[in-house]
Amino acid sequence: MKLEDIMSKMSESTTASKALKCITAATEYGLFQDIIPFQDVIEGPGSSTRTVDLLKANKGSKALIVTDAMLVKLGVINPMLEAMDNANFPYAIFDGVEPNPSIENIEACFDTYINNGCNCIVAFGGGSSMDCAKVVACRVAKPNMPVIKMSRLMGYFPVTLTGDAKKVPFLAAVPTTAGTGAESTVAAVVSNHAIDKKVTITDIAMRPKAVILDASLAAGLPPRPTAETAIDAFCHCLEGYLNKSHNPRTDEYAIRGMRLIKENIEAAVNDGKNLTARQNLTNAAYFGGQVLNFEMTGYVHPFCHKIGAKYSLVHGRCIGAVLPIILEEYGKDVEKRLAKAGVLIGISDPYASESEQAKQIIAWIRDFDAKYGIAATIPEINEADFEEIADSIMLENIVYPTVTVFTREQIYSILKKIKG
Ligand SMILES: [Fe+2]
Helix, strand or coil, rough: CHHHHHHHHHHCCCHHHHHHHHHHHHHHHCCHCCCCCCCCCEEECHHHHHHHHHHHCCCCCCEEEEEEEEHHHEEEEEEEHHHHCCCCEEEEEEEEECCCCHHHHHHHHHHHHHCCCCCEEEECHHHHHHEEEHHHHHHHCCCCCHHHHHCCCECCCCCCHHCCCCCCCCEEEEECCCCCCCCCCEEEEEEEEEHHEEEEEEHHHHHHCCCEEEEHHHHCCHHHHHHHHHHHHHHHHHHHHCCCCCHHHHHHHHHHHHHHHHHHHHHHHHHCCCCCHHHHHHHHHHHHHHHHHHHHCHHHHHHHHHHHHHCCCCCHHHHHHHHHHHHHHHHHHHHHHHHHHHHHHHHCCCCCCCHHHHHHHHHHHHHEEEHHCCCCCCCCCCCCHHHHHHHHHHHHHHHCCCEEEEEEHHHHHHHHHCCC
């Protein structure tokens, strides 16, 4: 039976279908804005040294620091650790986070938390460390629910709906790249290697309680990952802005985020130690995360999640290639909003027609890719995998308030363009 047939059967009467429809409707009407908890935010170069103050203020007595080995080796984490040492604040370190953490990887991190008697968590790193720490925090509240179980039914609400949100330990997020916005979002992406797929786990209780936006931590990031993370953040802002769920509050985050990226990317790539440009990109990524929370993503991310997992590709590279192709496929459905965004960000000519303005922002994305070495296509995609990839995209997109719904044939045609 084809996925379309299964989805059509689901839509007839099942509880799962009704639940998914409620989530989609709630997103479209912006209802999540009132239930997603606020975060404490500290920003500025050097602010990671203040993490310990947040832990103390929230009754932390021993922290698990969730990070990757490279950040420890390079010493990026040292200022934060030195501040914790100076304050005699105990901690354990899990520095084994893998890129796109697997279920097994997250379980190992959870074991470290339990075995060391921790009662709070610091996520220090890129999106992978954030996602790992967020799922571990939920795992603490649900000790009998392994990650594999959380990842079923598209991962929705394993903690809050069962009344266990208060058991989630205090989690502070210290991002070291400016891209995923994972420090702000209520979701985590987990790799399930058994099915070659990235699975999203979502619960408002997994949102970090505090965020430290310290641009000095990204000062050593080379130009390519700087650009790849920036285009990812740009995409979060733009996809949300174009979705049916857009609203004035989050539109502001989206436009501010995209404008900061447009105005600062060149300076950050040319001089990684330009902390003003870095801080602006870090803040932009945070705005992108806020947009994801309230407006969700469009079709670009379902394509990139599956393609990235299937062929082990960097997320930002996939985004750079897929974003302009999807925008062109949306066509008239997004022209007005795309044109408006282009003008407000300062990319599109305010005196051009809407159609021209929309084309100008797509052209700017292609120029961005070319300028910073992001390939325009993904030749690694295998045509024999189209059916499997389309299944994943159609399933993931069920809950996203996109402006249109692509048919399977359209998805195949888009995949051909992405493959190049
Ligand atoms: Fe993304």
